[in-house]
Amino acid sequence: MSCRAVHFAITNDDLQALRAAVSDPKLIEVIQEVIEERWEKAEGFVCETDKAWDVIHRCLTDGKLEFDNGTEPLRLVILGGEQLYSGDDYIVALVTHDRLRAVADGLAAITPEFIRDRYVALPDDYETEKSSEDCNYTWGWFSDLPEFLIGPRKPADTSFLP
Template sequence: MACRGYYTALLPQEASTLVKLTDVDSRLEFLDSLYASADADHRIQSVDKSWDAMHRCLCDGWLDAEHGDETKRACVLGARQLSDRPDWIISYVEPRLAKRVVAAIDGLTRDWFKEQYFSLDRNPPGVGVHRYEMYLVDTEIDFDYTWEYFVQVRDFYQRTVNRDLAIVFQVDQ
């Protein structure tokens, strides 16, 4: 699997349809059917593989939908899960939560993000936890890659909130 993630801002009818679908395959098919029109309307934001480190930076090293601050966690993986399959993540952020996410991530500085990134080899604390697999010594290029995508995601969230739209993050694993 490619593990390349992306966000889609959903128009109200699209969001309603997505959450009413009852199985993952139908949801994935529906999201795929939206891609071209959403992309033409600037409602797609790719994050390549940066989503993993980005989520961990926002959640003290954790890569799940339970740990870390609720609103920061919702930025990537930690919102309403629309997939129960281990090979797909579909995380749905309704418009009110998206506004809270914007407030939570708006003031995060490059210095703060960098501190979080370069502690991923130690976080989350504990024995037997799944830490970031990147070797973090001298990886300024990797940090810059993650930071630049985070800035794009932050801008995407702001534009989406200005339109009062829902957001879905999806990635295959």
């Protein structure tokens, strides 16, 4: 996959604006003009997983790249719960604040060994050639996600756009 992933912590106001978007272009407008504005202004509201999102999802689920595979809470981390975008040029998923504690607790148990074991067992449809460098790249991008989800300075009603 050549797309990069960005994960946002969003406020209730953001959530209301996303839900009020009447079309995919309006949804992307809210993300780009409201939510992305925090990148430079508020630490802790964004976490990137670069191109590793694909393999992170596979390692946290059953090895496949699908929306509903694997079990909760880990299947929510990358491809999320509720899909907000209906087109195929973006993935915009939502995990609401009432599910974040379970997701964060699930991530707290993930170790480099867990990722390595899951990585080695990936099915043949993973398009990147498997290597220790790719596995380390995967862990490197994954390792910021647990702290991002439970980190300081976020209100209790914060939701998550994986």
